[in-house]
Amino acid sequence: NAGVTQTPKFQVLKTGQSMTLQCAQDMNHNSMYWYRQDPGMGLRLIYYSASEGTTDKGEVPNGYNVSRLNKREFSLRLESAAPSQTSVYFCASRKGPGQGDNSPLHFGNGTRLTVT
Amino acid sequence: AQTVTQSQPEMSVQEAETVTLSCTYDTSESNYYLFWYKQPPSRQMILVIRQEAYKQQNATENRFSVNFQKAAKSFSLKISDSQLGDTAMYFCAFLEPNAGGTSYGKLTFGQGTILTVHP
Numbered sequence: 054n055a056g057v058t059q060t061p062k063f064q065v066l067k068t069g070q071s072m073t074l075q076c077a078q079d080m081n082h083n084s085m086y087w088y089r090q091d092p093g094m095g096l097r098l099i100y101y102s103a104s105e106g107t108t109d110k111g112e113v114p115n116g117y118n119v120s121r122l123n124k125r126e127f128s129l130r131l132e133s134a135a136p137s138q139t140s141v142y143f144c145a146s147r148k149g150p151g152q153g154d155n156s157p158l159h160f161g162n163g164t165r166l167t168v169t
Numbered sequence: 170a171q172t173v174t175q176s177q178p179e180m181s182v183q184e185a186e187t188v189t190l191s192c193t194y195d196t197s198e199s200n201y202y203l204f205w206y207k208q209p210p211s212r213q214m215i216l217v218i219r220q221e222a223y224k225q226q227n228a229t230e231n232r233f234s235v236n237f238q239k240a241a242k243s244f245s246l247k248i249s250d251s252q253l254g255d256t257a258m259y260f261c262a263f264l265e266p267n268a269g270g271t272s273y274g275k276l277t278f279g280q281g282t283i284l285t286v287h288p
Contacts, residue, residue, distance in 0.1 A: 084274060093178070095260060095280035103267060103274030112277065143214070147276075154273050155202050155221055158262075160214035 055079050059144050059161035066134040066168045074129040074164050076144030084149030085127035086158065087111075087119060089140040096143065102127055104150050134168045141165050172196070173263045175279035182251045183287050189236075190246045190282045192261030199223075202264040202273065203237070203244045208281075209257040217259070220244065251286045258283050 057078045066072055078085065083104045088096040088111075098111025100119040108119050116138060118130045127146075131138060142164045148156035173194045182188035194203070205217040220228045220237050227235050232252075236245045248255055261279040 086276065088278070093280065095175070096278040098275065098277055101274060101276070109274065111275070141212070145214075149274065155219060155264075157204055157216045157219060158206075158214070158276060163212055 057144055057146055057159050057161040059142075059164050061164060062162065064164060064166050066131075066166065068135060068168060070134050071130070071132050072134065073131075074142055074144070074166075075126070076128065076161060077126045078146040078159070079125065080146060080159065081124070082146040082148055082159070083124070083151065084147045085121065086145045086147075087117075087127070087129045088143045088145065089113065089138075090143060090163075091140050099129065099142075134166075136168045139166060139168045172265075172277045173261055173279040175259075175261055175282050177282045178280070179283045179285070181285045181287060182248075184251055184253060186251055187247060187249045188251055188284065190248075190259050190261075190284065192244045192246070192279055194242050194244065194261075194263045196242065196263070196265060198266055200266060203235075204262040204264070204276075205233070205235070205244075205246045206260045206262060206278075207255075207257045208260065209254075214260075218246070248284075253286050253288060256284060256286045 060075045086101040087099040097113045102108045102121040105124045144161040145158040201222045203220045207215045218230045232249045258281045264276045267274045
């Protein structure tokens with residue numbers, strides 16, 4: 054019953070450092086997503102992968118890169134962290150194309166990232 | 170441009186009363202899906218209810234129901250008999266078809282409404 058697993062849970066970076074947030078799901082879902090949550094801004098879509106082998110930009114992709122490593126894993130990379138990237142990051146997955154159009158998102162528990 | 174708008178940053182309601190949270194969205198598509206999610210202080214995201222745009226009937230899940238007005242692009246959530254455990258942030262979400270309209274992928278959220286249920 055793991056669902057969507059995100060690592061790490063917490064991270065502090067200095068400006069300019071890089072890091073990768075890892076996400077894995079064990080539900081055989083086709084689609085995976087990365088969101089950031091900031092006070093007053095709701096959840097904003099960074100990148101998504103509708104199916105293995107594809108990735109698309111969301112609302113706020115600048116400063117981030119993603120890799121859909123395989124069907125299970127979807128990582129988010131910050132190449133040069135900035136204080137504006139301080140946020141809570143959520144990974145999510147859903148069944149997606151060919152599996153059920155109306156399937157909802159299943160979320161990980163989030164990563165709290167602070168950039169100083 | 171914001172696709173999904175929740176115009177009420179905060180709402181409060183007395184226990185056992187009814188409250189309605191509003192959500193509007195912007196699209197030129199005719200087929201899409203809408204969701205309401207709840208995020209309690211634990212930060213966990215929980216699906217509350219979903220609506221298919223091609224269905225005229227409003228979705229209901231126990232004490233939760235929606236008022237889906239497709240022409241007005243409005244998707245409000247009604248919580249009846251409010252309970253203390255309903256205290257949370259509520260997000261409206263919109264799932265739109267990909268280019269070509271053969272599948273769905275991009276799912277965007279509103280800014281959220283903080284709901285507080287008072288005893």
